[in-house]
Amino acid sequence: MPSSRAASETRPCDDRTTDLIRWAAFSCCLVPLVLLWYGTSPAGTAGTALGLATVTGVCRMLLRRSERCAARLLDEDDAPQAHHRGRHQRTGTGSHRGGRHSGGNSPVG
Template sequence: MHPARRPGDDPAGDVVRWAAFSCLLVPVVLVVYGTSFDGAAVATLGLVTVTAACRVMLRRAEKTQRAAARVPVALPTALPTGAVPRGRHSRPGAGTHRGCHGSGGISTHE
């Protein structure tokens, strides 16, 4: 059973509704300010196309996010005996730094 949904619970839907409102408002404003009907129609067609593409992408992202929320997180496995844990980005442990970060010595970088 789903809990009661409030209007603010669907941010993607809110975005799509505002975009649809803009698709209706922009051509009216363009015609009022002297743009031809053909120009306003082209602008409307472009806005409707972009709005539809954004709606599809938003819905797809929501599905992906819901699916990812259902997937259980795997726990890390134990290391084999004698294995050395590695740091970030699969680099070996301490003492193997690159660059001019050595201890002591003269650096040629200024």
């Protein structure tokens, strides 16, 4: 079984995201209790709890999606790719394509 240090070195973003989601879930539980403590109506507290849980769920989904996209981009960067030449870096005999060219430097006429 790998140690927690080895796991954190391989996936540091996942650990930070997991910690963030845990704190958000803790807040989703704590905020309604504090609201009830200070006398907010149970219906208002339930609405607030539902709203916080919804926002936390959407944020979790977006964070996980972002991590997957970042991991995919890193995988693509590690894969060997053919050299891409830009628009102006053509080589070979067909490097001057298009347009009309008459022989030499004589004017077209």
